[in-house]
Amino acid sequence: MSQCILRIALDTPLHAVFDYRWACEPGARPAPGQLVLVPFGRREVVGIIVAVLDETDVPVEKLKDALAVRSQLGPLSPHWLALAGFAAEYYQRPLGEVALPGVPKNLRLSTTVALDRAIKKLAKLDPGHDATPVDMPVLNPAQQAAADAIGSASGFSPILLYGVTGSGKTEVYLQACAQVLAREPDGQILILVPEINLTPQLEGNIRARFPGVMLATLHSSLSEGERMLHWLAAHQGQARIVLGTRLAILASLPRLALIIIDEEHDPSYKQQEGLRYSARDLAVWRAWQLKIPVVLGSATPSLESWHHAQSGRYRKLELRERAVQQATLPAVKLINLEHDKPRDGLTAALVEALKLRLERGEQSLLFLNRRGYSPVICCDSCGWVSDCQRCTAFMVLHKGEHKLRCHHCSLEMRIPRHCPTCGNVDLQPLGRGTQRIEEGLQLMFPQARILRIDADSTRRKGSAQEAFDTVHRGDVDILIGTQMVAKGHDFKKLTLVGILNPDTALFSQDYRASERLFAQLMQVAGRAGRTAQAEGGSPSEVLVQTRYPEHPLYGAVVKHDYDRFASALLAERRQAGLPPFLYQAMLRAEAPELAKALAFLQAARDCASHEGVTLNDPIPMSMTRVHNVDRAQLLVEAASRPVLQAFLKDWLAQLRDMKARIKWSLEVDPVDI
Numbered sequence: 001m002s003q004c005i006l007r008i009a010l011d012t013p014l015h016a017v018f019d020y021r022w023a024c025e026p027g028a029r030p031a032p033g034q035l036v037l038v039p040f041g042r043r044e045v046v047g048i049i050v051a052v053l054d055e056t057d058v059p060v061e062k063l064k065d066a067l068a069v070r071s072q073l074g075p076l077s078p079h080w081l082a083l084a085g086f087a088a089e090y091y092q093r094p095l096g097e098v099a100l101p102g103v104p105k106n107l108r109l110s111t112t113v114a115l116d117r118a119i120k121k122l123a124k125l126d127p128g129h130d131a132t133p134v135d136m137p138v139l140n141p142a143q144q145a146a147a148d149a150i151g152s153a154s155g156f157s158p159i160l161l162y163g164v165t166g167s168g169k170t171e172v173y174l175q176a177c178a179q180v181l182a183r184e185p186d187g188q189i190l191i192l193v194p195e196i197n198l199t200p201q202l203e204g205n206i207r208a209r210f211p212g213v214m215l216a217t218l219h220s221s222l223s224e225g226e227r228m229l230h231w232l233a234a235h236q237g238q239a240r241i242v243l244g245t246r247l248a249i250l251a252s253l254p255r256l257a258l259i260i261i262d263e264e265h266d267p268s269y270k271q272q273e274g275l276r277y278s279a280r281d282l283a284v285w286r287a288w289q290l291k292i293p294v295v296l297g298s299a300t301p302s303l304e305s306w307h308h309a310q311s312g313r314y315r316k317l318e319l320r321e322r323a324v325q326q327a328t329l330p331a332v333k334l335i336n337l338e339h340d341k342p343r344d345g346l347t348a349a350l351v352e353a354l355k356l357r358l359e360r361g362e363q364s365l366l367f368l369n370r371r372g373y374s375p376v377i378c379c380d381s382c383g384w385v386s387d388c389q390r391c392t393a394f395m396v397l398h399k400g401e402h403k404l405r406c407h408h409c410s411l412e413m414r415i416p417r418h419c420p421t422c423g424n425v426d427l428q429p430l431g432r433g434t435q436r437i438e439e440g441l442q443l444m445f446p447q448a449r450i451l452r453i454d455a456d457s458t459r460r461k462g463s464a465q466e467a468f469d470t471v472h473r474g475d476v477d478i479l480i481g482t483q484m485v486a487k488g489h490d491f492k493k494l495t496l497v498g499i500l501n502p503d504t505a506l507f508s509q510d511y512r513a514s515e516r517l518f519a520q521l522m523q524v525a526g527r528a529g530r531t532a533q534a535e536g537g538s539p540s541e542v543l544v545q546t547r548y549p550e551h552p553l554y555g556a557v558v559k560h561d562y563d564r565f566a567s568a569l570l571a572e573r574r575q576a577g578l579p580p581f582l583y584q585a586m587l588r589a590e591a592p593e594l595a596k597a598l599a600f601l602q603a604a605r606d607c608a609s610h611e612g613v614t615l616n617d618p619i620p621m622s623m624t625r626v627h628n629v630d631r632a633q634l635l636v637e638a639a640s641r642p643v644l645q646a647f648l649k650d651w652l653a654q655l656r657d658m659k660a661r662i663k664w665s666l667e668v669d670p671v672d673i
């Protein structure tokens, strides 16, 4: 027996790795990337070996013995370890906190019963390497060119697939996948979608197309058992295609040959808590490190990706036409709310358009990004409004449940019978959410089959899928929903989209709001007219109800003119010195009193030495109070990414040393400012 030192990453907030002793036969040393059970404090935890050494500076008497190496499981690849290391460094988090959550919980238990069972189960499964696809539709020339370009790309090739809504990007992905699977008999492909609700649609397509290929899915609604099985199938190289949401970017894929990020502009690729990573950015890094192609697909690319395509860093492939012959982009019309006063939230023009669709048996979609019945209730006589006691926000009326609910801290209360300040019994709902629009529609069109899809209507597991299936079957006449219905879905019978109340985002303080609003409107508009117009059917159209029909953003939506809008926004950003021409990080602090949070940020600012880096004044966040804590932020900016990275590393070490009794966090490349 000889002895070695295992350097191990553990899931702790400490910025450190930990050394343990391990006795083994010479020549049978564990490898970096293997999982290992160790004592830590009073617990036994599983960590990942990052290095195997002969000696360490840690004094011998302080070293503990590792308990067991999970040798039945092959090691995580050096590439995967490098990915975790990069993410930890770039986002300024401890390695273990990045790496361990990337491994399923069931693999991190002190027993291996579940692991052994899963390995056995997978061994029995047919590895399914027959990648010969069935029933490939004939691509149009633009699609074919794109699929061939992706399928034949080699080395690190970042590709922006810029294709209008309904241009058949999915088909391009699938045929490019077919080429890669055929060329690389062991190669694996990772496909990311922004929303869990989009996985079944694509999963169905992939399974139908590649019946002999093992597909693994990774997203947040898998049970722990399922997650372990799918993760292992990817880790062992059996799954040739892995489909998932952003968390799948950390999957172990030893033979990764192609990455596809669908709807790459979508904000949900950014994790908003803990390790605040961008799955899209990590995908590009992963592709760079492995020297493989990565495809970013969208009808409304993020300005970052657009910028890279313009400057030639990314190769741009374009699909300018809808895929289905005779399907055309819908006509977008702006309805001026000053001239056409809405009833129950709907203008006469929109009501007429809905009637026409009902008569013709076609589907309509109403998009309103606000759930609940009304965003606030108020008292007409004294001006009381339903503020949340714990947040800088209103309590939203949920009429069906007879409740007011805060969407930020989840506080609930019964609807007051009378005004808490003046006793007036006549409290009024103010404004409209999806539930109220639904109620109005039911009164207006009692015969219509109306379905609402939002976070409230789809709480039960599986209910979102049922709802989307109902729409696809054609059992819905009018669909009303939030951003959940706006993206990616291929609704074949939809000929009308009504957009209610998009104006508020026009005047946001966040410089990204207009980019986001534009993308959202283009995406939701793109759900209409995706199939050829039936004989005698209505031409597809999009009606936008607005008070600002003159606004250039709406002008660009009417023209479906992403190019010009994006180029204008980029020029503005360049002039104003904003991302992607500048690099940012946001330090946030929270405390029971705002003054404490601000004082911490001020102290952080004072201790920074910052050549080439600008530290702005600490300010309260725009929604200052959530769940009884006040929140403040300090924006850090630099013209160079390496300068910013070097600064953050030193600065965060200093901040950790301050041992302030306050909760703080850092976000690199923040998306909400």
Ligand SMILES: Nc1ncnc2c1ncn2[C@@H]1O[C@H](COP(=O)(O)OP(=O)(O)OP(=O)(O)O)[C@@H](O)[C@H]1O
Residues within 6 Å of the ligand: 137, 138, 139, 140, 143, 163, 164, 165, 166, 167, 168, 169, 170, 171, 298, 299, 323, 324, 325, 487, 488, 489, 490, 526, 527, 530
């Ligand atoms: N070559 C083709 N011939 C006929 N139909 C096609 C072809 N390619 C794609 N389609 C069909 O076109 C429709 C739109 O395709 P898809 O959903 O892939 O569009 P998309 O580009 O992903 O759009 P979005 O950006 O809106 O999600 C689908 O119903 C698809 O089956």
Ligand SMILES: [Zn+2]
Residues within 6 Å of the ligand: 388, 389, 390, 391, 393, 406, 407, 408, 409, 410, 411, 626, 627
């Ligand atoms: Zn609240």
